[in-house]
Amino acid sequence: MNKTAEADIAMHTNNDAKMDTTTMANDLNNTEAGKTTPSFMNEHKSPHQRKRERADARFHFYGFAAIALALAFLVFFFVDIIGKALPAFDETEVLATIHYSEAASKNYNKAIDKKMRGVVSRAWLRSLPAYMKAHPELMGSSAELWVLADSRVDQYIKQHDGHGLKSKHRRTVDAMLKDGKIRTVFNTTLFTNGDSKLPEYAGILAASVGTVFTLLITMLVAVPIGVMTAIYLEEFAEDNRFTRMVEVNINNLAAIPSILYGLLGLAIFISFFGVPRSSALAGGLTLALMTLPVIIITTRAALRAVPESIREAAYGLGASNLQTAWHHVLPLAMPGILTGSIIGLAQAMGETAPLIIVGMMAYIPEAPTTILDATTVLPAQIYTWSTESMRGYGERTAAGILVLLAVLLSLNALAVKLRNRSQQSW
Amino acid sequence: MSIADLFLWFFGGLLPLSAMAYFLARGKAITSEKNNIRMHSRPGFYGWYTVIWVALPALATSLIFSIGHLFHLFSVPATMLLATAFALGGAGMWFALGHIKADFRARPAVEKVMRGVLLSAAIISILTTLGIVLSVIFESIRFFQVVPVWDFITGTQWQPDTAFLIGAGRAESVGPLMFGSLPIFAGTFMITLIAMLVAIPIGLFAAIYMSEYASHASRGRLKPLLEILAGIPTVVYGFFAAITISPIIVEIAHSFGLEADYTNALAPGLIMGIMIIPFISSLSDDVIRAVPQSMRDGSLALGTTKAETIRHIVLPAAFPGIVAACLLAVSRAIGETMIVVMAAGLRPNLTANPLEGMTTVTVKIVEALTGDQEFDSAFTLSAFALGLVLLIITLMLNIVSTIVVRKFRQRYE
Numbered sequence: 065m066n067k068t069a070e071a072d073i074a075m076h077t078n079n080d081a082k083m084d085t086t087t088m089a090n091d092l093n094n095t096e097a098g099k100t101t102p103s104f105m106n107e108h109k110s111p112h113q114r115k116r117e118r119a120d121a122r123f124h125f126y127g128f129a130a131i132a133l134a135l136a137f138l139v140f141f142f143v144d145i146i147g148k149a150l151p152a153f154d155e156t157e158v159l160a161t162i163h164y165s166e167a168a169s170k171n172y173n174k175a176i177d178k179k180m181r182g183v184v185s186r187a188w189l190r191s192l193p194a195y196m197k198a199h200p201e202l203m204g205s206s207a208e209l210w211v212l213a214d215s216r217v218d219q220y221i222k223q224h225d226g227h228g229l230k231s232k233h234r235r236t237v238d239a240m241l242k243d244g245k246i247r248t249v250f251n252t253t254l255f256t257n258g259d260s261k262l263p264e265y266a267g268i269l270a271a272s273v274g275t276v277f278t279l280l281i282t283m284l285v286a287v288p289i290g291v292m293t294a295i296y297l298e299e300f301a302e303d304n305r306f307t308r309m310v311e312v313n314i315n316n317l318a319a320i321p322s323i324l325y326g327l328l329g330l331a332i333f334i335s336f337f338g339v340p341r342s343s344a345l346a347g348g349l350t351l352a353l354m355t356l357p358v359i360i361i362t363t364r365a366a367l368r369a370v371p372e373s374i375r376e377a378a379y380g381l382g383a384s385n386l387q388t389a390w391h392h393v394l395p396l397a398m399p400g401i402l403t404g405s406i407i408g409l410a411q412a413m414g415e416t417a418p419l420i421i422v423g424m425m426a427y428i429p430e431a432p433t434t435i436l437d438a439t440t441v442l443p444a445q446i447y448t449w450s451t452e453s454m455r456g457y458g459e460r461t462a463a464g465i466l467v468l469l470a471v472l473l474s475l476n477a478l479a480v481k482l483r484n485r486s487q488q489s490w
Numbered sequence: 491m492s493i494a495d496l497f498l499w500f501f502g503g504l505l506p507l508s509a510m511a512y513f514l515a516r517g518k519a520i521t522s523e524k525n526n527i528r529m530h531s532r533p534g535f536y537g538w539y540t541v542i543w544v545a546l547p548a549l550a551t552s553l554i555f556s557i558g559h560l561f562h563l564f565s566v567p568a569t570m571l572l573a574t575a576f577a578l579g580g581a582g583m584w585f586a587l588g589h590i591k592a593d594f595r596a597r598p599a600v601e602k603v604m605r606g607v608l609l610s611a612a613i614i615s616i617l618t619t620l621g622i623v624l625s626v627i628f629e630s631i632r633f634f635q636v637v638p639v640w641d642f643i644t645g646t647q648w649q650p651d652t653a654f655l656i657g658a659g660r661a662e663s664v665g666p667l668m669f670g671s672l673p674i675f676a677g678t679f680m681i682t683l684i685a686m687l688v689a690i691p692i693g694l695f696a697a698i699y700m701s702e703y704a705s706h707a708s709r710g711r712l713k714p715l716l717e718i719l720a721g722i723p724t725v726v727y728g729f730f731a732a733i734t735i736s737p738i739i740v741e742i743a744h745s746f747g748l749e750a751d752y753t754n755a756l757a758p759g760l761i762m763g764i765m766i767i768p769f770i771s772s773l774s775d776d777v778i779r780a781v782p783q784s785m786r787d788g789s790l791a792l793g794t795t796k797a798e799t800i801r802h803i804v805l806p807a808a809f810p811g812i813v814a815a816c817l818l819a820v821s822r823a824i825g826e827t828m829i830v831v832m833a834a835g836l837r838p839n840l841t842a843n844p845l846e847g848m849t850t851v852t853v854k855i856v857e858a859l860t861g862d863q864e865f866d867s868a869f870t871l872s873a874f875a876l877g878l879v880l881l882i883i884t885l886m887l888n889i890v891s892t893i894v895v896r897k898f899r900q901r902y903e
Contacts, residue, residue, distance in 0.1 A: 116795050123797035127699025130692045134716055134767050144734050145726070292611035300605055301612075310612050312892070313619050319818060319888040320881065321825020323852050324622055327877045330859065331625030337560070353618045360615065386601045414723025417827035417852070421859050436494055443725045443828075450729050450832060458733070465726050476721050480714055 145465055152463035155253060155264065156213040156221045159245040160184050162192075164202040169193050182233045183240075185212040187265030212253065213246070215264040215456035221246065226455050254463060258429040259445065263456025268464050271445035273431040274344060274424070275413065278441055281348025282355055282412050287405050289352075290359030297360075298367040299389045318357035325354045326421025334422060342423040342438040350422055351412040358408040366400025367393060399486030406479040410472050416443040442468050496568045503576055504548055508541045511583045515540035518590050531597040539589070539596040542603050543582035548575040626881055629874035636868045637669045642875060645670015648838040650858070650869040669872055671879070673838035677848035681759045681830060682823040684844060688763025689823075690816055693770030700771070701778040702800055713772070720768040728832030731761040736833060743845055753835035753847035762829050766819045773818065777811025777898065778804060810898040814891035821887040825880060827852040851876045 109117075160180050168175035172189040188211055196202060217237055219227035229237070240246050258270030293314075301307040329350030333339045339346045370393050378388040394401075419425070425444045432439045440448070442464060449461040516537035519529050529536070555571045558564045566574075590596075634642070649668035696716065700709050736757040743750035750756075781804050789799040805812070835847030836857060858873035 116798065120795035120797040123800065124699075124703055127695045127703055130695035131699055131712060131716070133692055134696060134719065134764070137764055138715070138718060141722075141730060145730065148733070289611045289614055292608050293615060296605075296608035296612045300608060310616060314615050315892060316885060316888055317615060317619060319821055319884060320622065321822075321827070321852070321884055323825060323827045323855055324626070324877055324881055326859075327855070327874060328618070328622045328625050331629060331874075332621050353621075356615060356618065384597060384601055386604055410721065414721075414725070416723065416725040417831075417856070420856060423860075425860065434494060443723055446729065447725050447828070447832070450725075450732070461729060465729060468723060469726065472721060472723065473718070476718070 145462055145469070148459060149462035149466040151222050151224070152254065152459035153251050154222070154248045155251040156218040157210040157247050157249055158183055158213045158217070158240060159208060159247075160211050161206055161208050162211070163206040164196055164204065165206075166203070169196050169203075179236050182230065183214055183217055183236055185214050185262065185264045187260055187262040188212040210247065210249075212264055215262060215454065217246075218264055219455050221248065224455060228455060251463075254460065258431060259427055259440070259448070260429060261427075263452070263454050263460060266449070266457070266460055268442060268445060268467060270428045270431040271440050271442045271464075274428065274439035275441040277344035277432060277435055277439060278348045278351065278419075278424075279409060279413060281345060281435060282351040283405070283409060285349060285352035286355040286359055286408065286412075290356050290408075291363050291401060293356075294360050294363035294367060295389055295394070298364055299393065300385060314357050314360050318361065321417075322354055322415055323417040323421065325350055326418030328353065329418060329422040340436050340438070342426045342440075344432060344435040344437070344439045346422045347419045347424045347439065347441065348435070350418050351415060354415065354418060355408040355412045358411060359404055362404025362407065363397070363401045366397040366404065369400060370396045399482055403479045403483045403486070406475055406482070410475040410479070413475070414443055414468065414472055416441075416447055419444050420447065496571070499568075499572055500548075500552060500575065503572065504545065504579065507548075507576065507579055507583070508544050511540040511544045511586070512537035514583075515587055515590055518587065522590075522592065527592045529592050530595050531600075535596040535600050536590050536594075538600045540583055540586040542600065543586035544579040546603075547578035547582045551575045551578055622881065626874050626878045629871055630878045632866075633868060633871035633875045636871070637875075642669050642671055644672060646672045646840055648673060648854075650872060669868070669875075671851075671876065673840040674849060674851055674854055674876070675879075676840050677755065677834070677838065678824055678850040678852075680842075680844060680848060681755050681762065681834060681850055682820060684756060684759025685762035685766060685823045686816070686820060688760055689766040689770050689819055692763075693767045693819075694774055694812065696767065696771040697774035697778055698800060698805075701775050702796070702804070713775075716768045716771055719765060722765070724765070724826060724828035725832070727761050727765055728758075728828040728830075731757045731829055731833035735761060739845070748845060750845040751835065751847040753833070755834060755844045755846070755848050758829045758833040759844065761833070762823055762826055765826075765829070766822060769822060770815050770819050773815035774808070774812050777808045777815070780811070780898075781807045808898075810894045810901075814894040814898070817887045817891040817894070821884040824887075825852065825884055827856060831856050851880050855880075 158180075160176050160183075162175050165174060170193075172192045173181055175189060175192050176184055213221075214233075216227055216229040217233070220229040220234065220237060221241075237246065253265060254267045256269055257265055257267030260266040293310075297307065297310065301310075329346055333346050333349050334341050339349070374392050374396065375388050378392045383391070419441055423438075424440050425448050426438050426440060427448075428438060428440045446461055446464045446468065449457045449464065516533045519531075519533035519536040523529055523533065551574050552571060555566055555574075558566075645668060647668040647670045700712055704712060736752050736754065739754060739756050740750045740752060743754075785803055785807060786799055789803040790796070794802070830850045830853050834853060835849050836853065837847060837849060838854075839846055839848040841848065855873040855876050858870050858876075861869070
């Protein structure tokens, strides 16, 4: 007898008393369920059997550990992203005297005192001449205002490493902080501005509008075509070679990497059909082709879930194929189709690679007004910000991610809820 | 008149015209039913019949004109296009309204057209595949006219920068173009391997736990939680891998006295693996649950433990399906773009050390197509050649996994 087996026996005798009570308790609990082995089988276990039981427990534990590991990652991921994003929802403002002078309308730097240059946001200053033009009555006056601070000041106030604030500005800021001339407010700039070359002035508005435009085109193209394809395949098509080819083809399309759809969009939509590069139209059409298989597959599943008896009842009353599908099958399959469309929408919304290929990572400070304007989308904006070297962009990237994740997770939750509610047992 | 305006005018005219046609025809049918003439079809079908006669000629005209314009065969002014389309649509309406009689079978006529419309929707998915294949192949052929295929597949040096110099008019100062893709594919293989080493064990054990051990209620809660991992956009994973995971790996490697690049292959590989976990777990969960309960019962009745039943009975039975899931996961990992673009390197590097920076096929495609190069340079075209290889690999993986799954289904259904 080897050593481990001896140890086993020792453990067995040690735990005997405890074991008996627990197995008896188990027995009492499980007599109705009849799931576990009855206690008389546990009383005389050979070392071999104990080994097998330990292996059994170990296997159970591996499965549990796998799930726990994945969920632990999920928690770590969200804590990390939220921790990085939260500072971006605050922005720093400084109290500065603004001179609305003739000189300032020509050179925006003249609007503030010299020592405040580098403390006040240059992007904000740059917008001043246009503001003065719109309000000529201000000319010659000066006012003390809370204005947006430079990104480096903002980072310094938030005590981030690598804020990059020069020492002479740091002295000014420290003095202002003592006088209460610096405050932190909720970051509205993030939601009201487009992209900017200066991090404190950059926001997600242009990218959000671009996302809405692009996804509108995607859904307008993909949902009707996808649903019609699914209806054809489920309700009309005979089982012939063509139908099988379409089915295999759709499964293949679902597995093609998204970046290849970008190549398709570039070669076909942009080079061949002349759709403007970077436009919401080019991006939307590319995403529509990518989303199509998802919508087809989920719609087919929803149509298949409608019982055959419904169709037969309709046929029995003299309805045609089309009438049956339109009046009876489609309304019953609607929740499933909606769920599939939302899932497809969420997938398209987070997609970046094909859109970068069709040029949707351009620098877009203003929200687009038509679907042919150069546009960017939220994920592409996140990507371009993440490649910027200035410290201030890092937290904006995380904030953009948080907004995107919030929208996507609520879309997915909506889809799950819809699916659970519509799951009808026939 | 811009294209956008043309679209607006076209549909702005066509929609009211169609609506008018629908209500005129339906009204006509309803009136005759009121006069006790029994129509063959429901009034709505006469309406739709007329709409088809309005819309089809108008759409066909505009299609012919756009094709002529696109291929530079002929070009007509926008006003003429609109006039012709609407005139034909009006003529169609007049013709169809004349058709509406008691014995006219509108329903079969409409259904025939609708069937055609549904069929053409189904054909779009085939056209998409065709579009991907053709666009990739045509540009690849142009690439392979400059770079020999054999050099592309077996070369170990990737130096497309010379193409950029030629573009700048300094062709004499450069060495030969080098488009050897071997280091790029090696990098792709390495990152995919790391991803699979993470995803397959965790995904498979998660699937086993959910299908064999978890109660129905906890399974219902765990599955959506795991699927959140698949719903996170890849650009977010890329940011996370580059900003959070990469520095941690460099730190850990440093504490072991190893040198690690910030663009190491480990960070994107690990994160990609985590992204793929729900992919493997839900596909495997499905096939494990498809194994008949009678097989488990038979095994348990012989006195095996649950783990032994799973290891020796359930998993071997589900094996083909699990292999198929893994193949699909591999194809997903190979085609994944944003994680590697953000977290892996740009420099092709033929090495077996995952702590060094290396690059992948998708990174090179993005790099080639987002630069300022003109579209015809060999550097830009190389993206399509890499895309072609990517397409072939993923299609092959997908076809093999489809066949394996079909075999598996046949065995148990």
